[in-house]
Amino acid sequence: MKSSARHILVPAILSLAFAGFLSIAYAAEGAAKADAQAKQSWAASGGTVGVRWNRDLAGDVGLKIAAPTGKLTGLSWREHERFDLRRTGSLEFTVGNGNLQAFVGGSLQTRGGYVVKTAHGEINLTDFRIRPRANDPLILEMVGADGKVWFYIDRVMYEIVDNNQTLAVRSMDLRISPQLAQRIERPEVANWVIADMEMSTDVLRQGSAKDAPEGGSAFDWAGTPATRPVGEPQPPPGAINEADLFMQDFTAQYSRCTGCTGTSSTSKVVFTPSSTLKNNVNNGTAVATISGDPLGTSTALWTADIPWYSKFSGSSAPYNNDQHPYLIWNLYRFNFDGSIEQIGRSGVKHAFLTTNQGCAPGHGTNSHVLGRQCGDTYGTGNNDSSS
Secondary structure (H helix, E strand, O other): OOOOOOEEEOOOOOOOOOOOOOOOOOOOHHHHHHHHHHOOEEEEEEEEEEEEEOHHHHHHOOOEEOOOEOOOOOEOOOOOEEEEEOOOOOEEEEEEOOEEEEEEEEOEEEOOEOEEEEOOEEEEOOOOEEEEEOOEEEEEEEEOOOOOEEEEEEEEEEEEEOOOOEEEEEEEEEEEOHHHHHHOOOHHHOOOEEEEEEEEEEEEEOOOHHHOOOOOOOOOEOOOEOOOOOOOOOOOOOOEOEOEEEEEEEEEEEEEEEOOOOOOOOOEEEEEEEEEEEEOOOEOOOOEOOOOOOOOEOOOOEEOEEEOOOOOOOOEOOOOEOOOOEEOOEEEEEOOOOOEEEEEEOOOEEOOOOOOEOOOOOOOOOOOEEOOOOEEOOOHHHHOOOO
């Protein structure tokens, strides 16, 4: 087996442990506009949006989230408070290679919302709007009743389902904007994740057929003979596909502390991880998957696709089960005497889809299979969801 401090092997029958976030950098705002013009724009409207606040963290930073108004009865299965989305507007986006590529315009507005109370006045999020950020195609903004952006949304985990009729955002992080951090005189909390969100909205307009998600059935599974389409490098006899998934980056955020007042000996502090993932890029030649990293090049020359099915979703190729990665995080302390002591642990987190960003041409057309060169994301709010 190959080994590296920075990447994780995926044997054919072994799930792995990780989480991730995806960073997409555009050279200029014009690049997103040019990409949007090159594809027909899709649009979605109506449906529902859900919010699951980290109310403990909100209290720690001086925010009080009042009881919601206009929310739908009951919580989602991941305990989000849900609101209807009006059909008076639509969110526009482009799709390519079977995946959402960029948000390009429009907005969606809720029926109902919240009032956030601070020592410096209230922020009215009743009937808040969700719109794309002008200079970043994968960031959404939450706009309050005053027209200001007090929170923004990233780490968007999405798939297009129901025969291309639904844009389903399974998870996304809601972050404190720098403007809000300044207002509450806590600049250090700018960009902290304060809530996890989800959204399901109906597709009104589809782009061209070539841009639609294809699903796909022919994949290069680990352990199978390596074969490639005509025009690509052809494997030598006996070559096999191998799975080698890189953890590209890692961060952790303070989420809350329970029992941390007074002199309690049962206090629990929670930090939540997030990390960038990227599948091997090799297609017969060793090429750096993580540029500039001495451990960023895989010795697996023929990259395998990795199954990424939701748990309890039934039998799927290649193992006739719901194979998917899962993660467990442990926290250790290095003591002065040279010993290592475990001081923290997590529950088990099950992955359920992949966003397949930045894939090699023709790969990543199925949101439950991680293709060659594809990246994926798991945000802080999603990783801090015990349900």
